[in-house]
Amino acid sequence: MDIGTSKLVIATLVGLLALLGAWRPVQAEFLTVGAPPSLRPALSEILPMFEREYDAPINIVYTPSKTLLRQIEKKAPIDMFLSAGIEEVEYLHKKGLTLNGHPRIFAQTSLVLVMSSDSPAALMSLRDALANRSIRIALGDPQTSSLGDVTARVLAKLSPAYKSRPNILYASHSDDIMNLIRTGKADVGLVYRVDSINSGHVRISDEDPIGTFVPIQFGQAVASTCRASLRIVAGKFSDFLMTPRIQKLLAKYGFDSTPLPVEPTPTEKKERVS
Numbered sequence: 001m002d003i004g005t006s007k008l009v010i011a012t013l014v015g016l017l018a019l020l021g022a023w024r025p026v027q028a029e030f031l032t033v034g035a036p037p038s039l040r041p042a043l044s045e046i047l048p049m050f051e052r053e054y055d056a057p058i059n060i061v062y063t064p065s066k067t068l069l070r071q072i073e074k075k076a077p078i079d080m081f082l083s084a085g086i087e088e089v090e091y092l093h094k095k096g097l098t099l100n101g102h103p104r105i106f107a108q109t110s111l112v113l114v115m116s117s118d119s120p121a122a123l124m125s126l127r128d129a130l131a132n133r134s135i136r137i138a139l140g141d142p143q144t145s146s147l148g149d150v151t152a153r154v155l156a157k158l159s160p161a162y163k164s165r166p167n168i169l170y171a172s173h174s175d176d177i178m179n180l181i182r183t184g185k186a187d188v189g190l191v192y193r194v195d196s197i198n199s200g201h202v203r204i205s206d207e208d209p210i211g212t213f214v215p216i217q218f219g220q221a222v223a224s225t226c227r228a229s230l231r232i233v234a235g236k237f238s239d240f241l242m243t244p245r246i247q248k249l250l251a252k253y254g255f256d257s258t259p260l261p262v263e264p265t266p267t268e269k270k271e272r273v274s
Contacts, residue, residue, distance in 0.1 A: 030059040031233050032077055034068040036084035036146065037175050038109070039218070041198045042253040050240050056233045064145040064173050072097060072223050079226040080234050082106075082218065082241075084192070085146030089219035098221035099231065106241045107218035108256040109194040111150065113206035116181050126209035129188050130159050133166055138177040138189035141170040146216075151190050154210050178202050192216060197254035215256065 035043060040062055047058050063071075065083040072078055072092060081098075083089050089103035113126045129135045139155075140147030148170070155162045162168070169186050171177045174195035180186040182201040189202075190209065196202055220241060222234040240246060251257060 028055070028057055029227070029230055030057045031079050031230050031237065032059045032061065033080040033082060033237070034061045034063060034071070034078045034223075035082040036065050036068075036218075037062050037173050038084055038192050038195050039082060039107075042107075042250055042255070045253075046241075046246060046249060050237055054233065054236055054240075056236070058237075064147075066144055066146060066149070072225055075225055077225060077227070078223050079230050080220070080237055081223045082220045083146060084216070084218055085149060086217040086219035087149070088146060089221045092223070093221065097224040099224055099226060100222040100235055100238055103219045103221050104238065104242065105217045106220050106247075107250050109192045109216045109218070109254070110213060110256065111154065111190055111209055111216065112193045112196055112204045113188055113209045114178065114181065114191055114196045114202040115188045115205045116184075117201055117203045119187075121187070123203075123205045124188065125206045126158070126190070130162060130165065135188060136167040136169060136186045137165075138169045138171055138180045138186035140174070140177065140190070141172055145173050147173055147190075147192060150214075150216060154190075154214070158210055193256075194254040218255075 033047075043060060047060060051057055061068075061078070065085055065088050068078065068081060068083070069088045069092060072081060073095075081089065081092065086103060086105055089098065092098050093103050113124075113129065115121065115123070124132075124135075129137055140149075140151045142148035142152040159165075169180060171180060171189075174191040177186070177189040177191050178195065178199050178201055181189050188205060191202075193204070193207075196204055220238060222231065222238060226234050247257070
């Protein structure tokens with residue numbers, strides 16, 4: 001090899017090494033999922049499963065559903081909306097702010113009255129708690145949460161004058177209500193049953209506070225704010241939540257059984273074949 005050729009080879013190698021040094025692996029985009037705090041225990045197991053199986057990283061944001069709804073209306077960068085009330089998803093759908101068809105119900109729970117696990121007081125019904133004006137009752141705030149909306153509708157029928165009752169405390173969501181009870185600032189509170197099951201600080205005082213079972217349906221949809229590059233992944237995650245094994249996991253964390261769609265989702269079809 002002559003001197004000129006050697007110099008050319010060396011120059012080429014130096015150039016290749018420089019390119020390799022400058023190269024960085026392209027990082028996958030994170031799918032941003034907005035979800036209510038009630039889903040935190042279940043999603044702590046579900047999200048890693050999806051990330052592993054689909055090689056799709058997820059950024060989860062836990063915020064009360066009504067707050068998430070307002071953020072989506074303001075075009076916040078939320079790709080997937082999981083709501084503690086199907087009503088919020090239907091509202092966005094009617095305004096043209098969802099992308100994957102009609103809203104889907106993927107989980108279900110109910111309202112229960114809870115009190116502190118350490119309380120020596122006897123179990124009481126919601127009617128008894130409302131009648132005893134010295135009892136401090138913690139409720140969801142209808143301005144910020146789906147829980148508050150549901151609670152307000154229920155109490156308006158059960159006790160129309162409840163707002164004028166003393167010793168009513170408002171909180172953003174179930175965790176805040178149970179914290180008020182844990183710290184002794186409230187005697188009882190209305191929360192989602194699934195939240196009471198996953199808490200070690202409260203016990204259920206009234207399983208059927210309104211006298212009839214009213215399912216609280218959790219809804220999901222791909223938001224109109226979903227980035228174009230992530231819409232396929234968002235659709236897969238939407239299908240993933242509807243699969244039988246994820247429904248079993250949701251039941252493991254205290255959710256009630258939810259009727260699955262008559263037509264299997266693409267992800268379900270894949271699972272049934274494999």
